[in-house]
Amino acid sequence: MEIKQTMYMEDPDVERTREIYAAREPEIERYLDMRGRVNSWPLRKRESRDIILGYLVSAFEEGRSYTEKEVNELLDRYIVFNDPATVRRVLCDYAYLKRTRDGSRYWRER
DSSP states (O other), X not given: OOOOOOOOOOOHHHHHHHHHHHHHOGGGGGGBOTTSOBOOOOTXXXXXXXXXXXXXXXXXXXXXXXXXXXXXXXXXXXXXXXXXXXXXXXXXXXXXXXXXXXXXXXXXXX
């Protein structure tokens, strides 16, 4: 009987973000899969929400401006569910990301 292992490609940027963020907020591990992607979205509890959104925004460079497409592509690397638009909106709603009025540019201030 042959046992097949699921192969996956590691993303060094995600791994680095995970290491850095987990060092100061170890609770994040509860919400991540083995590749460092958010696999749980319990936003009703403020503490859980802040941990998850803090992790996601830590993937963005401070002072850099991103297009909507770049934000979506980055978020796709950090979440298992296929809905970066919702995650992007939540990051903006809770002021983790800022955006221009027309939504053409996004940035992290913290």
